[in-house]
Amino acid sequence: MQELLAQFAIFIIAAFLGFELISRVPNLLHTPLMSATNAIHGVILVGGMITLAEATDPIIRAVGFVAVIFGAANVVGGFWVTNRMLVMFRPPRPRVKRRRG
């Protein structure tokens, strides 16, 4: 019970942290951020591995197998595609601002 409560506390604090992490992100980076966090939730692959490893029943084994495939595709595809996007986001050179004459 105590451990469950601690997990719940982690959940609440991590939620606050998630809210704080995203603030004043330039529009330009919305898509890469979405794509990278998308890759991060691919951590569900961990769950798929556990399910598959603990499977005693062929049905669960099959389901777990599919879950691992899904998770791995989410992780690898997510990080890969984000990287492809970001390669093209070289930082803009600071420009000397002109004053209105």
Add this chain to the structure above:
Amino acid sequence: MQELLAQFAIFIIAAFLGFELISRVPNLLHTPLMSATNAIHGVILVGGMITLAEATDPIIRAVGFVAVIFGAANVVGGFWVTNRMLVMFRPPRPRVKRRRG
């Protein structure tokens, strides 16, 4: 053990959260923020109460008594003085910016 690890996880995530919470605070609010977080760590009063309540020995009882006094002064004084400061921080009216001719 498991619970201790969970507590450690809470510590780490809360630390990240604390870092994120303070960013781009206007200079104006540095002192009230310091003073308010100062009041919040007065939550140590909780520890003082627990120590005093569990005390079996007169020495601990005396030490706990002092700790509770300290903690209570930290909490009450901290929030009170922060409030006094903030009463004087009415929001500045937005000003129409002049353009340079």
Add this chain to the structure above:
Amino acid sequence: MQVATFLAYLAAAALFIVGIRRLRRPETARSGNTLAAVGMVIALIATLFVIEFQSLLEIGAAVLIGSVLGAVSAQRVQMTAMPQVVAAYNGLGGGAAALIALSEFYHAETVGSGESLVAAITVPLTILIGSVSFAGSIIAFTKLQELAFAGSVSFPLQQVVNALLFVGILVLAANAISGGAIIPALSPVASVVVVLVASLLLGILLVIPIGGADMPIVISLLNACTGLAAAASGFVLENYILIIGGTIVGASGTILTRLMSSALGRPLGKIIFAGIAAAGTAGKGDQEEREVNDVNAGAVGEYLSEEAQKVVVVPGYGLAVAQAQGPMRDLLEVLEAEGKEVLFGIHPVAGRMPGHMNVLLTEAGVPYDKLYDIEDINPEFPDTDAVIIVGANDVVNPAANDPEQDTPISGMPILDVEQAERVIFIKRSLSPGFAGVDNPLFYDREKTMMLFSDAKQGLQEVVEAVKNG
């Protein structure tokens, strides 16, 4: 070992957090993505110790298949198809969460291990959120890939149907948890399977009515949902990295969705509950028959090569759909070869995905330092001779500044192309864009030339005309 795996999980979580932090600034974004990926590798290796290297062969095979699928698709996809591929990966994650919860339930039922209250709540929750995310993402993918359900598909009573479906899911979930106390005919496992199917249906019905143009926002929301599903499955499996990683994605995804919808001026509530599909209005307008200065590519080419010295290009959604980045770069090259100054004005919401235009143009070989954002390009217009607007409308529509009009784009900062000497639109018709607001500039026959053409073809013709001119 347990302590070590736990600490490895914490390190992975810390890397996720630091990664997201770094993704907030263009200079550090790429390293942020890499750090998060390193965190993932650490989490996966730690998990091998958690499962004590059981079923390694199967896991290895499945990971290999998934990785290859992911890597190949990620490498092959065109930059214009970014939103749908993100949707696809997201759906896979949601599906995985649902499947995991399903098998945990089945396992607990068949082995008969006593279910804790937490699992009783989180298992159906994970199945619900995961399945909605899976099905919703698939629909989003289908729409964006233009396979089916184009535009906004509405059906009668959709709100009512969705509500009923949701209640049904709750009842079935309660039935599963209570061991069949509510509908004795349905066994717990059968109930959970029905919950899964019904949730898939709900996901489909929720996303189908939403217009394709709102999809980036919907995908971001589904992304947050998958994060939540991962967190919920963390409670099911009592796994800390799932709880932490999932929660952070769930929370940050929610905020990101709000940021995106406000950057686009589209209230989230409207998108989800009304399925208002502004994109559907494009091309259906009933414009009055007002005259425009309709020109051909030759005239544009002539003006550019003979009269214009400083040219600003404003690309929009139409450039992306027409895949006209190549001809765009060609035009840049021929104009520069003639000694013209050419700049690109990139509005932050040009296109259908934030950052879309920058990515497309840079990929096609337009130098990054020619891309100006709104604050930097606006002061350039007064001494610009020609603005070429390719497949864009909203981002240059002066109606946004008109205090008398109340339009979806009112108040949005726009590119002040009006200030330039001449404005040249390359688009297929007079139909407005995403927001469905008619553009008064079209009808300014003094200033504006309208080249009615597909963006790709039109640009190619203009390139030829400039070359020969």
Add this chain to the structure above:
Amino acid sequence: MQVATFLAYLAAAALFIVGIRRLRRPETARSGNTLAAVGMVIALIATLFVIEFQSLLEIGAAVLIGSVLGAVSAQRVQMTAMPQVVAAYNGLGGGAAALIALSEFYHAETVGSGESLVAAITVPLTILIGSVSFAGSIIAFTKLQELAFAGSVSFPLQQVVNALLFVGILVLAANAISGGAIIPALSPVASVVVVLVASLLLGILLVIPIGGADMPIVISLLNACTGLAAAASGFVLENYILIIGGTIVGASGTILTRLMSSALGRPLGKIIFAGIAAAGTAGKGDQEEREVNDVNAGAVGEYLSEEAQKVVVVPGYGLAVAQAQGPMRDLLEVLEAEGKEVLFGIHPVAGRMPGHMNVLLTEAGVPYDKLYDIEDINPEFPDTDAVIIVGANDVVNPAANDPEQDTPISGMPILDVEQAERVIFIKRSLSPGFAGVDNPLFYDREKTMMLFSDAKQGLQEVVEAVKNG
């Protein structure tokens, strides 16, 4: 009940977090403080259930004493004394943490309950950090209240002494943990008591060499330390609200300290390790004998009432120490009565505490909308007839803009008072301020009038002069 108290603790933590979030913006800051206080009340009530209402009478009495002490001091303290009172409360919190850890150790030793590894580490840690924070804060208080140790007190080999002390503390802590294995003569309890005493000494030695002007930064750092001590004591007592609340204060306090030190241009490392005390240099300068335009209050009053139409006042540290807010407001009133336009230019680091000037002036009755920050006031200077600089130097020192000079204030944005027609300094001498950088404006005899006087007295005389003039 355990679940309920846990959830109450979580609610309290959430209120702390939301409170800090709201404290980041002036409009919501006050409500943020209130929310955090509500969170504290919830945490304390929940704790009553945790301790099952034992020792209620003693706890009540101690809380009452502490609360009265806190409330009375908080209500009575003058706004100029804010930093030291924050230091005092902070010290009390640190002291409480040390005492709690001490009694937990004593309890475990005497009752003989097996100590866990965690407690073994966290108990001495809490005593160390808590005591350093306590003693350091007391010294900071003493300095700021000008009771003793004014300026920078340095002694030979201070780094070495501190390092030795620290090592000694570690050895004694190890002795205590190991049950006296290292120094058998010293019992564990005695070792811990010595750790406490040595940590107090360390706190004193660390803070004593630091100049009074750096104190706000030091207090902020000690504040973060106390947060950390509270978190460590949370591990000792296995109490979640202590862990969460303490950690958040520890982390946010660390960042806040960095923000403050960079706003003031004082690298943290220098402050802590060198005890360089720029404040000590004030008044000791060896200015060359250069001539200045030395005037009396009558001349200033005459100029103000006869020649000036638009007046900007720049208050600084000297105004605060001289407690000259009242005469400042009087001057505002007499000038406005004569139909002048009067504005206040408030530099963000004017004074010795961020936000100091705003608080002082508003308290004295200067309307808030007359206070302009640096960006808003600088464009006003070109058509200003007179700038009155009261007890300030660094914030108006043009040397900050001089690329040839490398001074502590180089690069700091300053108030461009040079642009105004006339500049009037009210200060006691030609000595520079906090940063110790001489001000070329003093010697501009065309533009500048120097009124050498205490700020309070000088302003009073100017008020009289304007009235009679």
